[in-house]
Amino acid sequence: MTILVTGATGNVGRQVVRELLARGHAVRALTRDPSRGGLPDGVEVATGDLAIPDSVAPALDGVTAMHLITFDGGNGAALSTGPQIARLAAKAGVRRVTMLWSGEPGPVEEAVAAEGLPWTTLQPQEFMANALLWTDSVRTEGVVREPFGATRSAMIHEADIGAVAARTLTEDGHVGKEYVMTGPEVLDVPQKLAILGRALGREIRFVELTERQARERMREAGASPEAIDHVIGWYADPPEEAYTVSSTVERILGRPARTFAQWARENADAFR
Template sequence: MTVLVTGAKGNVGRHVVKELLSGGHRVRALTRDPAGAGAVLPDGVEVATGDLAVPDSLAPALEGVTALHLITFDGGDGAPLRTGPRIARLAAKAGVRRVTVLWGGEPGPVEEAVAAEGLPWTVLQPQEFMSNALAWTGSIRTEGVVREPFGATRSAMIHEADIGAVAARTLTEDGHVGEKYMLTGPEVMDMPQKLAVLGEVLGRDIRFVELTEQQARERMRREGASQEAIDHVIGWYAAPPGEAYTVTPTVERILGRPPRTFAQWARENAEAFR
């Protein structure tokens, strides 16, 4: 089996690649920047050049591929991909027999296109990534402060490695076609609770400064986020769906072990905050 992993250098994609390799599968990693792939991807991965926003560039990468891990957002600005129909047609033409679709927070055109093309799909619907906390590394290192809006918002954050492990299983095992898997971590936490865990791991106090919605929007705009991405992110945190703060048993059912906790994630990534 040859599996093409899109977003292979991303927070989730790297773990999909690692899990597939550990299972003995041939992995082809799609990237727009093959020159920088060696510093991120492990040995044994075949690197292919392509851009989901330019779907015809995927045709060579799809040759001989039997399974596809597909992200649904543009790696450049985080906006939802609009090229789903062409990507799905290319995958079907190449003979892809299994697809995992990693949603970007809500159903979108890529999921619709994969289903319409008749590809055997599984949709992965993780809630907030634990790796989102890496956005705080600079302010924690220099000031011991985190500035974010909506401090009371609760979420059942999930470790990106658990998402990668579930993706690898659904791509290589039977019984997952047509499923939509809501993926969460094992606990529900608000911002003060997250920072308390990080502070305990780091051995220091971390202060929380709550931004207004307007301040948060202006910050994202300065950082170059598109208006669509800003509206999506702010809207999610302002009024998250019930699924975002409801722990599900899906990860344990598929992997046969409990999902990783935020404390585990914090210990693994502590050096980034020091």
């Protein structure tokens, strides 16, 4: 069977592709920009944009399962074309869908369920890959500047998300499930930096921003007021699921979830 992976060049999408290939499945990778490349050999690349449903229709031909992101890859907002995408998937004969949520249930999940497609929702909390936002300041100054240093989260390795997605797409027993997913430990910002520093062999200094400073930094970077409120609100008062370790990864994969120390070692070169 052919499995379509949307958002295939994103942090999670790439991992879904790799895991499916490793399990011997035919993979079609949907991306808005094939020039970003980096996809493994053996993947069929299809150009399409979930925000433009007609562009996705050809990529669904012959597809029996689909990994679907529920947000617009261009701006991160909730995808407004869920009903059209769900209808196209049902018409194409898709028999299983995993949905990567945007942080809260939304219109895509509703549309997929309304269309009668067998679904599984993946609800990972904070991605370890978010730490890549620190690469420039760590590389040039040996410092990280963030607000809410005491905020604790059970960050999840994006490869674990990809592995769970591959299992739920190709194995029985997951239809209708909503999987909250975390890593195996709860860490605050200084603890994360200590772990990253050990991987780099040097200390990383933490400078705590005020909320006002953090908002201004995001405004200067071009973030919308809605995006700023969402991000700042999450870190100021994260949901309980974000700092409560979940057993989902270990239960589905039969092994412990990867630690932040593993992620730091794997990605150390990005900070050097």
